[in-house]
Amino acid sequence: MIPKKEAIVKLIKKAVTSVPKDVEEAIKTAFKEEDNDIAKIQLKNIIDNIELAEKSGLPLCQDTGIPLFYIKINPSSSKVEIKKLEAVIEEGVREATEEIPLRPNVVDPITRENRGNVGEKIPIFHYDFTEEDLFEVTFVPKGAGSENMSRLAILNPSDGLEGVKKFVLNAVEEAGGRPCPPTIIGVGIGGTSDFSCFLAKKALLRSLDKRNEREDIKRLEEELFEILNDTGIGPMGLGGRTTVLGVHIECADTHTASLPVAVNFQCWAARRAVLREKEDGVFEIV
Amino acid sequence: MRKFYLKTPMSMDEIRELEVGDVVYLSGTVHTARDEAHRKILDMLKEDDRKSKICELENRRFSNEELPFDLNEGVIYHCGPIVLREVSDEEKRWRIISAGPTTSSRMNDLAPEIIEKYEIRAIIGKGGMGEKVREKLFQRGVYLAYTGGAALLAASKIKEVLNVYWEDLGMAEAVWELEVRDFGPLIVTMDSHKKVFCRGG
Numbered sequence: 001m002i003p004k005k006e007a008i009v010k011l012i013k014k015a016v017t018s019v020p021k022d023v024e025e026a027i028k029t030a031f032k033e034e035d036n037d038i039a040k041i042q043l044k045n046i047i048d049n050i051e052l053a054e055k056s057g058l059p060l061c062q063d064t065g066i067p068l069f070y071i072k073i074n075p076s077s078s079k080v081e082i083k084k085l086e087a088v089i090e091e092g093v094r095e096a097t098e099e100i101p102l103r104p105n106v107v108d109p110i111t112r113e114n115r116g117n118v119g120e121k122i123p124i125f126h127y128d129f130t131e132e133d134l135f136e137v138t139f140v141p142k143g144a145g146s147e148n149m150s151r152l153a154i155l156n157p158s159d160g161l162e163g164v165k166k167f168v169l170n171a172v173e174e175a176g177g178r179p180c181p182p183t184i185i186g187v188g189i190g191g192t193s194d195f196s197c198f199l200a201k202k203a204l205l206r207s208l209d210k211r212n213e214r215e216d217i218k219r220l221e222e223e224l225f226e227i228l229n230d231t232g233i234g235p236m237g238l239g240g241r242t243t244v245l246g247v248h249i250e251c252a253d254t255h256t257a258s259l260p261v262a263v264n265f266q267c268w269a270a271r272r273a274v275l276r277e278k279e280d281g282v283f284e285i286v
Numbered sequence: 287m288r289k290f291y292l293k294t295p296m297s298m299d300e301i302r303e304l305e306v307g308d309v310v311y312l313s314g315t316v317h318t319a320r321d322e323a324h325r326k327i328l329d330m331l332k333e334d335d336r337k338s339k340i341c342e343l344e345n346r347r348f349s350n351e352e353l354p355f356d357l358n359e360g361v362i363y364h365c366g367p368i369v370l371r372e373v374s375d376e377e378k379r380w381r382i383i384s385a386g387p388t389t390s391s392r393m394n395d396l397a398p399e400i401i402e403k404y405e406i407r408a409i410i411g412k413g414g415m416g417e418k419v420r421e422k423l424f425q426r427g428v429y430l431a432y433t434g435g436a437a438l439l440a441a442s443k444i445k446e447v448l449n450v451y452w453e454d455l456g457m458a459e460a461v462w463e464l465e466v467r468d469f470g471p472l473i474v475t476m477d478s479h480k481k482v483f484c485r486g487g
Contacts, residue, residue, distance in 0.1 A: 037287055038287075038307070038473055041309070041433075041471050041473070042433050045433035045436040045439055045471070046433060046435065046436060048436070048439055049433075049435065049436040049437065049438050049439045052438040052439060052442065053438055056438065058383055058384055058438060058441075059368060059383065059384045059437070059438075060384070060435070060437060060438055061384065061386055061435045061437045062365070062366060062367050062368045062383075062384040062385050062386050062437040063366070063386075063388070063437075064368070101368060101370060101383060102368070103366065103367075103368045103384075103457060103458055104456065104457055104458070105458065107456070112322070114456040114457075144389075145388065145389045145412075145413075145434060148389065176413065176414070177412065177413040177414055177431075177434075178389050178391055178412075178413035178414075180412065180413075180434035180435050232485060233485065234485055235433075236412060236413075236431065236433055236434055237413060237414065237485065238431065238473060238475070238483065238485055239484075239485025240485075267434065267435055268435060269435040
């Protein structure tokens with residue numbers, strides 16, 4: 001069944017007023033391990049800010065992002081009408097904007113006229129068709145500070161893994177303090193230009209304790225994690241041990257003449273929340 | 287680490303004392319401005335320039351178009367806050383909900399002329415700024431870095447919305463005149479001696 005508009009507002013509120021537990025733990029660990037004074041100030045501010053959000057129920061960052069929805073659904077057993085679902089979600093975004101409140105972030109790209117948070121082709125909906133008996137809606141408010149640092153390269157196949165590593169390192173170094181590190185880095189390898197970008201962002205949905213299931217890709221994630229933290233960019237680019245909280249890679253096969261690589265940044269405020277149907281018409285936020 | 291508690295308007299003596307790596311807590315008045323407000327100020331300056339040239343040719347007196355707010359020797363905060371409008375007893379009031387810094391480098395090309403024209407004493411933002419800004423801040427002002435995303439912490443140091451200008455630009459892009467108290471900890475990452483903060487150093 002389609003969730004009620006109120007459930008969508010709750011989902012959005014949960015997402016913008018907290019960070020997932022895995023991210024909060026990683027930030028607290030980074031604080032404990034840090035010995036640079038200025039980095040410690042930055043991490044302390046972040047931890048205090050997360051606490052303030054929990055207490056007040058207000059958006060922890062003023063950039064409440066552009067609304068992205070990832071929907072997992074079983075097309076053969078579900079009776080959900082997609083157009084109706086999208087209409088309810090749009091209503092939920094409108095109401096959340098007033099009620100929570102969110103910052104009206106969506107503008108016409110040509111005239112820059114502000115649309116609130118629902119506009120032409122926004123929110124962005126992604127569908128994942130599953131054979132499981134599952135219906136869930138994941139909400140990601142994607143802020144511009146991190147999104148603006150996105151990078152895409154179509155490498156030569158002969159550049160190989162070394163080329164991939166160099167490109168990711170370069171993207172993180174060029175971004176410096178701008179995407180609000182410590183960040184989580186999503187990397188999409190393979191597919192086509194657009195699909196590698198999609199994979200890079202989708203990789204960010206994974207929690208920090210989960211590695212790619214393929215052994216060689218998992219090793220690449222771990223290696224990049226070390227390389228990126230060795231840069232010393234640190235929290236807010238002011239120096240320190242922790243530049244990234246995690247590296248997630250998603251791959252797709254690609255053309256024999258291509259090696260697309262995309263990098264998507266997620267700021268430390270890695271907000272996401274999932275609305276899952278427990279039984280017919282009953283939803284929970286997980 | 288040296289700590290400074292400063293009040294606006296800041297004197298040049300106070301600015302000169304600051305060095306990269308210092309920690310600042312700021313009280314007083316700051317103006318938010320980001321991409322659109324910068325553009326608008328620059329458009330006004332350009333228009334002034336054009337008119338003054340015409341006046342010169344025609345031997346007429348020219349007076350500048352004044353900004354509706356006072357930026358002189360002031361502080362610019364790169365921020366697009368979430369603000370709630372509370373209407374009570376026919377009185378319009380605003381309440382700051384969430385107000386952390388935005389990425390300053392978007393203003394790299396827009397800021398230099400404004401820093402010079404209005405003798406800006408401090409820019410608060412995140413992520414740092416470029417070479418041209420560093421040059422304009424020489425013997426003039428400082429860049430102060432605040433923690434990106436720490437928007438509720440920032441809001442807790444904002445005591446009042448004194449005014450809003452250019453609301454037509456939208457909530458994020460409008461110019462909000464804010465009264466802040468002990469706003470910080472801010473890190474000096476560009477000082478008025480042309481020094482830039484180097485991480486780890």
